[in-house]
Amino acid sequence: MxxxxxxxxxxxxxxxxxxxxxxxxxxxxxxxxxxxxxxxxxxxxxxxxxxxxxxxxxxxxxxxxxxxxxxxxxxxxxxxxxxxxxDDERGWGRSDETSGVADELAAYGQQPTWFTLGDKDIATHLVRTRLLREGLxxxxxxxxxxxxxxxxxxxxxxxxxVVETHVDLAPVDPAAHAGEAGGRRVHFQEWWVRLHAKVPALRIEPLGxxxxxxxxxxxxxxxxxxxxxxxxxxxxxxxxxxxxxxxxxxxxxxxxxxxxxxxxxxxxxxxxxxxxxxxxxxxxxxxxxxxxxxxxxxxxxxxxxxxxxxxxxxxxxxxxxxxxxxxxxxxxxxxxxxxxxxxxxxxxxxxxxxxxx
Amino acid sequence: MxxxxxxxxxxxxxxxxxxxxxxxxxxxxxxxxxxxxxxxxxxxxxxxxxxxxxxxxxxxxxxxxxxxxxxxxxxxxxxxxxxxxxDDERGWGRSDETSGVADELAAYGQQPTWFTLGDKDIATHLVRTRLLREGLxxxxxxxxxxxxxxxxxxxxxxxxxVVETHVDLAPVDPAAHAGEAGGRRVHFQEWWVRLHAKVPALRIEPLGxxxxxxxxxxxxxxxxxxxxxxxxxxxxxxxxxxxxxxxxxxxxxxxxxxxxxxxxxxxxxxxxxxxxxxxxxxxxxxxxxxxxxxxxxxxxxxxxxxxxxxxxxxxxxxxxxxxxxxxxxxxxxxxxxxxxxxxxxxxxxxxxxxxxx
CATH class of the missing domain: 3.40.50.10680 (CofD-like domains)
Structure with missing residues (x-):
């Protein structure tokens, strides 16, 4: 200004x-x-x-x-x-990415499965997580x-x-939203990635x-x-x-x-x-x-x-x-x-x- | 008995x-x-x-x-x-393993590089680490x-x-051991995997x-x-x-x-x-x-x-x-x-x- x-x-x-x-x-x-x-x-x-x-x-x-x-x-x-x-095509994540870890996490029944982390990308998160835990x-x-x-x-x-946006979902017909009934609060990524923002948001709040x-x-x-x-x-x-x-x-x-x-x-x-x-x-x-x-x-x-x-x-x-x-x-x-x-x-x-x- | x-x-x-x-x-x-x-x-x-x-x-x-x-x-x-x-050939690690994460960790300059974790294997460690952090x-x-x-x-x-075996290395000629001079204590895995146990161990102690x-x-x-x-x-x-x-x-x-x-x-x-x-x-x-x-x-x-x-x-x-x-x-x-x-x-x-x- x-x-x-x-x-x-x-x-x-x-x-x-x-x-x-x-x-x-x-x-x-x-x-x-x-x-x-x-x-x-x-x-x-x-x-x-x-x-x-x-x-x-x-x-x-x-x-x-x-x-x-x-x-x-x-x-x-x-x-x-x-x-x-x-990865220029997608606009996010690494180019020439693989999903060796994610496939195995799914085999272990680990949730969520709607957010796939690529192997190369995981290296970034490993470094970040370790350094954060060390107090940086x-x-x-x-x-x-x-x-x-x-x-x-x-x-x-x-x-x-730590700031994490959460979203209050409107109640919706589960049949029309892959079983999602709404009426609850989810992490922004769940709304964005799993639900493609198709369930209306009543409120969007960056917690923290x-x-x-x-x-x-x-x-x-x-x-x-x-x-x-x-x-x-x-x-x-x-x-x-x-x-x-x-x-x-x-x-x-x-x-x-x-x-x-x-x-x-x-x-x-x-x-x-x-x-x-x-x-x-x-x-x-x-x-x-x-x-x-x-x-x-x-x-x-x-x-x-x-x-x-x-x-x-x-x-x-x-x-x-x-x-x-x-x-x-x-x-x-x-x-x-x-x-x-x-x-x-x-x-x-x-x-x-x-x-x- | x-x-x-x-x-x-x-x-x-x-x-x-x-x-x-x-x-x-x-x-x-x-x-x-x-x-x-x-x-x-x-x-x-x-x-x-x-x-x-x-x-x-x-x-x-x-x-x-x-x-x-x-x-x-x-x-x-x-x-x-x-x-x-x-992986039956090696006897350890997963079969049909890939190294997407490890290659990236190396690109980030992360140590150690002498212990390579495969992608599938990393999924196991991710699950384990998360559950341990949750207190299990x-x-x-x-x-x-x-x-x-x-x-x-x-x-x-x-x-x-937590018990971790450490090894007291004998002093050795670095020229004969890839730069390793010995005379120090290392984690068992460093002795075993990096040094192939070729530097004599003075003492092997399971700490803890x-x-x-x-x-x-x-x-x-x-x-x-x-x-x-x-x-x-x-x-x-x-x-x-x-x-x-x-x-x-x-x-x-x-x-x-x-x-x-x-x-x-x-x-x-x-x-x-x-x-x-x-x-x-x-x-x-x-x-x-x-x-x-x-x-x-x-x-x-x-x-x-x-x-x-x-x-x-x-x-x-x-x-x-x-x-x-x-x-x-x-x-x-x-x-x-x-x-x-x-x-x-x-x-x-x-x-x-x-x-x-």
Whole structure:
């Protein structure tokens, strides 16, 4: 959010300081956007863009403990995607993956069977789980895992504390939902992976968020950024849960950096995933405008599909700049162009940054 | 050990009570012998042999925690071998095994790399580790794992307490031992698997054994047995560590059942494994006679190779019966015949059992 900031001092002539970009990110969509962002930065002509330092604050509210292993799907999607280990077809998990362990766990009758961990992926969870048990905070564990993957960003979990989103299911006809009668609370992953979010959610709650502390560096990454970017991640269970970590939302309101986002909704439907099912639980329509409304108190720029352009209302305090752009991340070039558009919008909105583009 | 037992009452006519056989066992050799024992029992003509109930007291002193997983190599070798999941070529681990997880752990730089856990095997360790963390004792965890494998025996760990054998290495020339200078204490598995027991051991100590309690059922399985069998397992780090659990040796001395064993040494060399390196640490020669001497206070019958026959000395109190037999477990038939010979020797030495054969 850019407020009434005093004019920034002139940048020192050399060496050019790298642009400080901070992004909040969920899993698949966020990771792909970030890959495009890095590609855009690396191919930029401006030296401070090429030297940009990107910090990613990753959602950890969809973390889950399975078979005694701590699994952080969103952090891993970012790490694998930017580190070159992702299964690009699926968008999550490792490429050339096998299921030797999972098949055996099923043979042992171990539950759940609806969340399959691949063998390569399990190695990540083994390392993470062991380090966590040794007492390292998740942020330090994540840094260690990234020593291998070198994702090209500083990847921070939103918090080192345990936050797990749970979902209150509406009562439903079991015959229509593979035996699921609803009317109970389940872990987000069960709703998402087992039930494909087809059983309506009455309430989505990131348990532990209210007492969570931002991981070291998270608030500083927001306050010290030149641009803050919101990829087209799920506004409820990805970006939304990060925003519920005490201090994060305040830091977004207070930062002098412009906060620009990419709508995860195109023409009334989520581009990927099942964000509409999440928005429904909040009583929020699946529109680019409504999602922007969730960020009204700090959002400065918003990329939307041509058909979704809107005139920002009073909630945005006359600050929001809405820009129509092609939003489909249909390939590396389109994704890099989208990321560049978000970056350019941020730089244009930055008191000091317009000259950088 | 058979002592001055009163004559047993006549067996009830029907249904015939199954013979109660209890075996102490290490890993590969013990597991193969036990498979032969089960085959011999199933093909026996005597109903009480066909209905025999076999209890196996498994060594747990070579257990180790790797990558946060609790690994019980000997229990698993018995479970996999009797349950049909063993890699028969190696004698340990799962058949058709893959190394997806291990390769990734190595890519993460995780130590140790000298102990490779297969993917299927890791599933076993995941289940075990999770249940142990939930507070279940190892004996109960083992019973749960056996629900899948149905090994045809009751498999008991020697103790539910943690016992881990460590080895004091002699100082050696690093150039001759892949950089290992010795002169330090290592986990048994490091000595065995990484160093192939080629660095001399000054001392072999099952840490925790002195304070360990026998697992539920262990002492009863020895006192209530009709025959106790010692497979040709390692007399130091397998049978020897079981004997160091307080109460076990006393139970073997006190039981009215004959205790018969199979020499793990043929013609001065261990049949398999590196038992000689272990015996050397105790200053015990690698001979069938010397190994019998380790069991002098409770051993009643001892199968040895033809060339190893000896006249039992005074340490055996005139009780030991030494019987030459072909000891090589070269295949299923030879192994079953060897197991049957051990069983027959036990029955012959049993006050009530001679008529059973």
């Amino acid at each position: 850019t407020e009434a900031a005093s004019p920034a001092p002139a940048a020192p002539p050399s060496p050019p300081a790298g642009l400080r970009v901070t992004a909040l990110a969920g899993g698949v969509g966020g990771a792909r956007f970030l890959r495009g962002l890095l590609a855009a930065l690396r191919s930029a002509s401006a030296p401070d863009l090429r030297a940009a330092e990107v910090t990613v604050v990753g959602n950890t509210a969809d973390d889950i403990t399975l078979h005694g292993l701590r699994v952080c799907p969103d952090l891993d999607s970012v790490m694998y995607t930017l580190g070159g280990g992702i 905070p998740l942020s330090e564990v994540t840094a260690r895992l990234c020593e291998r993957w070198r994702p090209g960003v500083r990847l921070l979990p939103m918090t080192d504390d 968020a209210a007492a969570a502390r931002p991981a070291p560096g998270v608030l500083e990454a927001l306050s010290d950024a030149d641009v803050v970017v919101l990829p087209p991640s799920n506004p409820v269970v990805s970006i939304g849960t990060i925003l519920q970590v005490p201090g994060v939302r305040d830091a977004l309101r207070a930062t002098t950096a412009p906060v620009v986002g990419v709508s995860p909704v195109i023409g009334g439907a989520p581009v990927r995933g099942m964000a509409d099912a999440c928005l429904a639980a909040l009583g929020v329509p699946s529109t680019a405008e409504a999602v922007a409304g969730l960020y009204a108190d700090f959002l400065d720029g918003w990329l939307v599909a041509e058909a979704d352009a809107f005139e920002p209302g009073g909630a945005h305090g006359g600050r929001l700049r809405v820009l129509p752009r092609p939003l489909l991340m249909s390939g590396p070039d389109a994704t890099a162009a989208l990321a560049r558009a978000a970056l350019d919008l941020g730089l244009a909105l930055s008191p000091a940054g317009a000259s950088r583009t | 058979t002592e001055a037992a009163s004559p047993a009452p006549a067996a009830p006519p029907s249904p015939p009570a199954g013979l109660r056989v209890t075996a102490l066992a290490g890993g590969v050799g013990g597991a193969r012998f036990l498979r032969g024992l089960l085959a011999a029992l199933r093909s026996a003509s005597a109903p009480d042999l066909r209905a025999a109930e076999v209890t196996v007291v498994g060594n747990t002193a070579d257990d180790i925690t790797l990558h946060g997983l609790r690994v019980c190599p000997d229990l698993d070798s018995v479970m996999y071998t009797l349950g049909g999941g063993i 004792p190892l004996s109960e965890v083992t019973a749960r794992l056996c629900e899948r494998w149905r090994p045809g025996v009751r498999l008991l760990p020697m103790t539910d307490d 054994a002195a304070a360990a309690r026998p697992a539920p059922g262990v002492l009863e399985a020895l006192s209530d047995a009709d025959v106790v069998v010692l497979p040709p397992s390692n007399p130091v780090v397998s049978i020897g560590t079981i004997l160091q659990v307080p109460g076990v040796r006393d139970a073997l001395r006190a039981t009215t059942a004959p205790v018969v064993g199979v020499s793990p040494v043929i013609g001065g060399a261990p049949v398999r494994g590196m038992a000689d390196a272990c015996l050397a640490a105790l200053g015990v020669p690698s001979t069938a006679e010397a190994v019998a001497g380790l069991y002098a206070d409770f051993l009643d019958g001892w199968l040895v190779a033809e060339a190893d026959a000896f006249e039992p000395g005074g340490a055996h109190g005139g009780r030991l019966r030494v019987l030459p037999r072909p000891l090589l477990m070269s295949g299923p038939d030879a192994t079953a015949a060897l197991a049957r010979a051990a069983l027959d020797l036990g029955l012959a030495l049993s006050p009530a059992g001679a008529s059973r054969t």
